[in-house]
Amino acid sequence: MGMTLSQKILADKAGLEEVKPGQLVTAKLDLVLGNDITSPVAINELNKAGKSGVFDKDKIALVMDHFAPNKDIKSAQQCKKCREFAAAQNITHFYDVGEMGIEHALLPEKGLVCPGDLVIGADSHTCTYGALGAFSTGVGSTDMAYGMHKGTAWFKVPSAIKVLLKGKKAANICGKDVILHLIGKIGVCGALYKSLEFVGDGCRNLDIDDRFTICNMAIEAGAKNGIFAYDEITAEYLNGRTSRKGKIHEADKDAEYEQTVEIDLSALTPTVAFPHLPENTRTVDQAGDIKIDQVVIGSCTNGHISDLRAAANVFKGRKVAKGVRAIIIPATNEIYLQAIKEGLAEIFINAGAVISTPTCGPCLGGHMGILAENERCVATTNRNFVGRMGHITSEIYLASPYVAACSAVLGKIGVL
Secondary structure (H helix, E strand, O other): OEOOHHHHHHHHHHOOOOOOOOOEEEEEOOEEEEEOOOHHHHHHHHHHOOOOOOOOOOOEEEEOOOOOOOOOHHHHHHHHHHHHHHHHHOOOEEEOOOOOOOHHHHHHHOOOOOOOOEEEEOOHHHHHHHHHOOEEEEOOHHHHHHHHHHOEEEEEOOEEEEEEEEOOOOOOOOHHHHHHHHHHHHOOOOOOOEEEEEEOHHHHHOOHHHHHHHHHHHHHHOOOEEEEOOOHHHHHHHOOOOOOOOOOOOOOOOEOOOEEEEEEHHHOOOEEEOOOOOOOEEEHHHOOOOEOOEEEEOHHHHOOHHHHHHHHHHHOOOOOOOOOEEEEOOOOHHHHHHHHHOOHHHHHHHHOOEEOOOOOHHHHOOOOOOEOOOOEEEEOOOOOOOOOOEOOOOEEEEOOHHHHHHHHHHOEOOOO
16 A cells, blocks of 8 residues: 555654554654743653753754743743753754744744654644645644654654645635635544645645645644645755755555545635634635724744735735734744835835734734734634633634735725
8 A cells, every 4th residue: 555745754754664544653853843832841841750861952943932022920931941941951943032933934944844854843833844845743742852852752643635736826815715715625623633635736836835824724624734745846945944955755656545625726715714713714705794903914824924925015005994903923033024125014014003023922812912802803823712812702813914914904804
């Protein structure tokens, strides 16, 4: 029986000729990730076990991004613990204020992930790196602790769903619309502990930022990971970012998939996920008259430079509607600088929006945009659960940067 792309990577890292769905394997890790919320738990577990050393100081990344710059004393203590651990272990890839960005945008930008890599991170959206042809997945902090110390982790080999992408998307459609459409189609449990493998001629019509967004939200369908095969788009992104070559794998022609889901990119229209699940999707023309209080454009899902450009194209020469707060969050400092160089920052400010330092902030109800009772927000983030961004009666509508910016100008969900 042939293997899927994800199965090929797991077999390679486990030192096996082949693996099968459901099989338990122990595999070598290329990178272990933690942030300012999850890393302190892992550090505490290592200390309790008397295991202070790490397997490789160059293969661990600690990113202070969730509550940084620190919003209160507790978050300051969390970051302090990470700083002290990173210094004691001489961790190469420690990113704090001034160097940090939102982890899942920062690590690819720094060239820390290559095709064929096996990556775990104590954050559920670690699956983002599948855009680069890597097997990456979220784990708990105790698994992170073990991975930091031993350099290995155990996996149950996932079965797979083939997502066949066809056609070419319209100019106002991005990866967010693709993944929201998919989740709306199969549901939040539709790919539970499975690999979502994106294939087909339509892939060539998705840029690397689209792919990051799609893989980032694979977890919102319950998937273990999402992944695209390495191609010229991957190669162009990695060029100049890393000297490592990685290892390029391809799915076998006789690989088995539990099902195939076809998506015609040319048929997609701007899509919004209504409260309180990412599967509760509607096209914008089905939204109705829903007035909003806030818009957030950013996060690990849609804080890339292409996302900011899409928003700026809408805001240029326009104003944020009265009574609406528009918050722009570049995912990394490099993206922030590029936005300044291109004049995007000026467009945002002139439109009446504010620009934040890179942070996860409002996405998880941390800071920089908490919602009060009964407030509504259109966000380019990845989750819209009850209370996710603030008060339990608030509502989050997930959308692309284009739809979010249009909604900020209109004062309600819609497009211009």
